[in-house]
Amino acid sequence: MQKPIYSAKIICFIIICIFILGACSNDRNKEENQIILKNENIQKLESEIEKNSLETITEIISKDITSKPESEIIEIDWSEYFDGLNGTAVIYDTSNMQYMIFNKELSLTQRSPCSTFKIISSFIALENGIIEPDNSTHTWSGEVFWNEKWNHDMEFHEAFQESCVWYFREVIDEIGQEIIQKELDNLQYGNCDISDWKGRLNTNNNNRALTGFWIESSLIISPKEQTEVMERIFGMDSIYSEETQNELKQVMLVTKQHKPDISIYGKTGMGKAHGIVVDAWFTGFAESTEGNIYFCVYLGRTDNKNVSSTIAKEIAIRLVSDYCTP
Numbered sequence: 001m002q003k004p005i006y007s008a009k010i011i012c013f014i015i016i017c018i019f020i021l022g023a024c025s026n027d028r029n030k031e032e033n034q035i036i037l038k039n040e041n042i043q044k045l046e047s048e049i050e051k052n053s054l055e056t057i058t059e060i061i062s063k064d065i066t067s068k069p070e071s072e073i074i075e076i077d078w079s080e081y082f083d084g085l086n087g088t089a090v091i092y093d094t095s096n097m098q099y100m101i102f103n104k105e106l107s108l109t110q111r112s113p114c115s116t117f118k119i120i121s122s123f124i125a126l127e128n129g130i131i132e133p134d135n136s137t138h139t140w141s142g143e144v145f146w147n148e149k150w151n152h153d154m155e156f157h158e159a160f161q162e163s164c165v166w167y168f169r170e171v172i173d174e175i176g177q178e179i180i181q182k183e184l185d186n187l188q189y190g191n192c193d194i195s196d197w198k199g200r201l202n203t204n205n206n207n208r209a210l211t212g213f214w215i216e217s218s219l220i221i222s223p224k225e226q227t228e229v230m231e232r233i234f235g236m237d238s239i240y241s242e243e244t245q246n247e248l249k250q251v252m253l254v255t256k257q258h259k260p261d262i263s264i265y266g267k268t269g270m271g272k273a274h275g276i277v278v279d280a281w282f283t284g285f286a287e288s289t290e291g292n293i294y295f296c297v298y299l300g301r302t303d304n305k306n307v308s309s310t311i312a313k314e315i316a317i318r319l320v321s322d323y324c325t326p
Contacts (some may be wrong), residue, residue: 004289024318033135051320052097060276071098072099076100077102081102081319086300087103089223089297089319090102090107090296091227091323092228099227106152106300107298110191110220111278112215112271113226114269114271116162116282117214117219118269119252119284120189120250121175123240125171125174125254126243126244127240134301143247157250157251162227167209169208184219187229188232191219194218198221199209199213199214202215204272204275205315214274223297234265235287265284266284267291278300278310282296282312284316293323295316295320297313299312
């Protein structure tokens with residue numbers, strides 16, 4: 001039987017169809033391969049993100065912090081408030097992104113915080129459930145202290161108002177070194193040095209119920225840093241609970257206000273060396289219709305002048321009241 005003879009046109013048409021079908025098949029294979037490759041890349045990317053998420057977040061936060069504009073420092077003559085005392089004053093006005101500073105060199109000098117640290121130990125204890133305001137009484141040991149107001153059982157509000165050292169010595173020991181160190185690092189509190197936990201470096205007192213790293217010892221902070229710490233605790237971006245802030249505000253409120261439309265909150269602190277006052281503080285913040293400001297007044301040793309935390313407080317109240325008055 002004779003084989004069929006195909007024309008050149010038919011053969012050419014068949015070859016073209018085979019080529020087209022082959023090309024289509026190759027395209028589908030390429031698309032499938034690309035999809036597989038994309039899926040593999042996505043899986044690798046997800047794995048890399050999961051692996052490095054903490055580092056990435058930290059880097060983003062770090063970049064965000066460093067990208068914020070620095071606050072302006074304005075030096076101002078407030079010597080009239082100090083009457084010859086060796087001192088400094090800092091007002092940190094976040095609404096204007098400004099520091100108003102008298103005696104800049106001293107404002108940057110780190111000194112012992114003394115009893116202003118009770119703000120910090122109180123908020124750490126409140127945040128961590130060490131102090132429960134309605135059940136905060138500590139039993140007096142029976143030891144007779146130089147301040148007769150300390151010689152009885154004490155609860156939190158009274159202990160803060162009377163600046164009772166033995167009460168807060170016990171509170172800080174209950175909190176423990178690990179938590180204290182962590183919170184000071186978070187707050188960027190001065191040099192964050194609690195190495196002299198018992199306060200053995202204190203040359204003015206060897207009663208361990210009345211000494212600690214925050215009293216003329218290893219922990220030091222500058223007046224400017226004090227204002228920054230106050231803003232971190234009580235400012236708009238505070239990470240601390242509103243309940244803790246309100247408890248602190250109750251015990252920090254200055255009852256005798258110079259201006260009715262301004263609320264001033266703060267804490268005194270005073271330290272001695274060889275019986276002479278070398279550190280006197282009043283630091284805190286003020287609320288007004290214009291917003292919050294954060295302040296610190298510090299007095300250093302001044303020969304032939306009376307130096308005390310009470311005087312530092314008086315200077316601060318007058319200065320802050322005047323500053324907040326339009």
